[in-house]
Amino acid sequence: MTRPPLYVRRPLLAGLLRQLPLAAVLVAVAVGLGMVAVEHWRRGLLVVGLALVGAGLLRLVLPVRRVGFLAVRSRPVDVVLMAGAGVALSALTLVVPGS
Incomplete structure (x- = not known):
């Protein structure tokens, strides 16, 4: 006898597990913004940029x-936009001269 899939047995748990990639990206972005808030703007924005690159890789x-709500458009468009924004933000963060 085979067990039914998780989304049939426990749909709420399956739905929450499906959103784990998005939750991980949001936690990383929150950590980066927290670093920006405590005046470590360069490291904080680098963390946000790397979180966006990670989101693109997860997608x-x-x-x-x-993949949950990380899937908004088609896969190639999502990957290019998220990873591209992350690379651009990280590059700008590293290029801006420090004070």
């Missing part, structure tokens, strides 16, 4: 049923 490697 690239995870199947649609596991």
Whole structure:
């Protein structure tokens, strides 16, 4: 006898587990913004940029049923926009001269 899939047995738990990639990205962005708030702007924005690059990589490697709300548009568009924004933010953070 086979067990039914998790989304049939416990739909709320399956829905929450599906959003773990987004939750991880949001936690990383919150940490970066917290660093910006305590006047470590360069490191904080670098963390935010790397979180966006990570979001793009998660969107690239995870199947649609596991990626949750990171999937907004088609996979190539999501990957290019998220990773591109992360690389651009990280590059700008490193290029701006420090004080």
